[in-house]
Amino acid sequence: MQETGIDKFDRKLLAALQQDGRLTNAELSERINLSASQCARRRVRLEEAGWIKSYHAVLDRERLGFGLINLISVTLATHNRDSAKQFAELIMRLPEVMEAHALTGEMDYMLKVVTRDLKGLSSFVNDYLLPHDAVQNVKTSIVLDTIKEGGGLPL
Template identity: 70%
Template structure:
């Protein structure tokens, strides 16, 4: 199935599920005006085709003690495939890194990192990132306020 084959019912189902992944097929049926069995078949097809990759709980970062959100830019020491792979391997082992994006321009990567406090941020930057062989430069910014945070796509 291609994006062109995703119809308005599929989009509505995906929009509802990305806001609440616990909706049952009966709940979906009421909201999209299809039978529960049609909703079930569509949901299963969307999952099998990879349009729906999974379901997860959204946890409260502050209540769990990760109140500091940090945006960290990283420049690699050398620009080659092996160095980039070493850095990617490092990131895959760091649970405090919530997002990591390779960029064009002045910096190579931008990371979204959560930490409990400034001391933990300092330990992360000075004890994990900077000593790593692939990293040349790190620049950190602390988020003062989050105005919008969503993983939802504009369906």
């Protein structure tokens, strides 16, 4: 990400919004020592320029019944554009996939997947990943404890 076009006040504004996207312009004003109207103009400019991509609510995964976080490494059978594209299309359709990263090294992809329980994990792997033509190998790990999650960018 290029840094041209933002100053120290923009950085402070971005850092504050990264921690709490619901801050009003008046609240931002107090935190970064600019007027509320200046904060509003800066926020709009940063949104329109793509520095702020979107706003999200962080939901309580466990209260919503998703008891397991699973890290799944996937290796493709063949390494060509069609296989990668087909696999990416599959991943985009699966709401259980919270994150998907293409990697260098031994494995091709690392997925962060939520499931309700072990049966849900088994179904996910056996019903979606293993039958896919592009997939050669799948390895799963269950997260025992989350030490840090959703950390913001170091502004």
